[in-house]
Amino acid sequence: MTNPPHFKGFTPIGLPEEKNPVVLHYEEYEAVRLSDFELYTQLEAAKEMGISRPTYTRIYESARRKIAMAFVKGRAIVFEGGKVYFDSEWYSCKACGCWFNHPAKEDEVKNCGLCNSTEIQQFHGNGKHTITxxxxxxxxxxxxxxxxxxxxxxxxxxxxxxxxxxxxxxxxxxxxxxxxx
Amino acid sequence: MKVAITSSGNSPESLLDSRFGRCSYFVVFDTESLSTEFIPNPNKENIDGAGPASVQLVASRGVKKVVSGEFGSKVKALFDSLQIQLIVLNDIDKNISEVIKLLNHK
Incomplete structure (x- = not known):
């Protein structure tokens, strides 16, 4: 996923504070963004997210239903969770097979956080790595x-x-x- | 430096717990003194908020790295702001002593 949304969600105007908001997962947000904002085809969008086209369609459909639910019922929407990693932050180690991130972003990463091996690489993927x-x-x-x-x-x-x-x-x-x- | 490892039991032979917030035990391993401490996870049965509560627990022990099988998104954001490194082990068949061996590389 390229960029997470920079705000937490939406609330309907003129209704009391919502206790049971619709939870829109990050991958669903990303699907709507790719399809309806960037105007990608589903196949292109699925590639961008590193998932299969049917999986993409499922995510996108679920996103649309949730948004419709929020619109019609006047419920709030919050962005949350889902199984998304922003890959710029992740590295993988060839020696021990682990993944690790690096909170001190200024320093260059040279060694595996677990086994100290130098056989590491930045986590690649086509923009995003998703596990469903x-x-x-x-x-x-x-x-x-x-x-x-x-x-x-x-x-x-x-x-x-x-x-x-x-x-x-x-x-x-x-x-x-x-x-x- | 202290490292927290999620464990499914309270002995070095127990397997790494694949979940962070609801693991059975946290192992705090000190790479300098080579000491280990097993802490039962009080948040295991929480209905919600197990992840953030567990973050608080391990952060209060002053750990700099956390080894687990999976981290939730709330947990990830919290650890980022605390500047604690996350390590995800994909093959969770490793037991605690094997993980400690990997950490003990100097």
Missing amino acids: VDYCVCPQCGLEKVHTHGVPCNKDICPHCNCAMHRKGTPHHNGFRINKC
Whole structure:
């Protein structure tokens, strides 16, 4: 991702402070930016983000739905999370295979933070490196939460409505959406 | 210099914990005195805010590097402002003593 948004989100005018804002992930922000601001085609945008075209479409679609939800329901939007690394800050080490960043940006990076090897390189990618992860989603309020590997989503309880959550994008999630929890 | 490592147990044979905020133990390793200290993570069961709370815990120990399998975006931003280096290990099959061996390179 080239640049994160330099502000935290939006609030609707004339409504009381929103307690349950729509969370727009950084990758979703980036997808909207690439498609609707830079006017890239989906294929170009997917390449730019280093992900496959279908994955890009999924992210973009989810972004549009969230924005529409915020518009129609008058909910706030906050930019948050997602699985995004800004690669200018990351390095990888060939000797031990780790990735590390470098908070003291003025100094040049010469050694691996872990094993001190000099066999390091700046993290390359086409502008951005993205790992897609699964999300658990609450069928009632739509709250999303990063899925913990090895823990079924329905063991996760939504903190707002006490509902068992579903894995996002599965038939469970799509099919039972209208059902109560 | 002190380094924090996320651990899934309280012995040097335990595996590196792949999560930062909800790891079971933090290991604080001092590269000068070669001492290790295991700290149980009090934020493990937090519903939210486990990451930032854990950042506070390790930062209060004066660590300069943190080794884990994954960091969330809130955590990353906090560590950046604290000038603490993050190290992401992709193969999480390493145990704590192996990580310490890698750190002990002088």
